[in-house]
Amino acid sequence: MSTLAFASLTQAAAAADAPSAVVLDGARAAALAAAVPVFRDKQPDADLANFQIHVHPVEDGSYQVVFEPRQAEGAAPTLGGRTAHGRELNVWIKAADNSLDRIAFAR
Numbered sequence: 852m853s854t855l856a857f858a859s860l861t862q863a864a865a866a867a868d869a870p871s872a873v874v875l876d877g878a879r880a881a882a883l884a885a886a887v888p889v890f891r892d893k894q895p896d897a898d899l900a901n902f903q904i905h906v907h908p909v910e911d912g913s914y915q916v917v918f919e920p921r922q923a924e925g926a927a928p929t930l931g932g933r934t935a936h937g938r939e940l941n942v943w944i945k946a947a948d949n950s951l952d953r954i955a956f957a958r
Contacts, residue, residue: 878946879906882914886942890918893948893954897937909943913952916942932957 875883883906890899897920905917921934932939939957944950 871958882944885944886916901936
């Protein structure tokens, strides 16, 4: 195998381990930016790095931002949207002015 081919394989393997890019449009980015302070207020001890965040448009002209806690390594799944990292939190942000519409914890 040539050195050039080996270098390409090494780069491909390194790229597979790297986090992938996330692309948000401006409206979703604004909704996320408005929802993060709510998350920090409701779960002050939670580390945001231990959550996956989903931003969904809702028919009423708002965005639902879901903070989903990752499963702790070796922990068994539990009902109710709670893990060792915290609780699942849903935050609805009005698209018109990026104000808080409502919040709910998963059950």
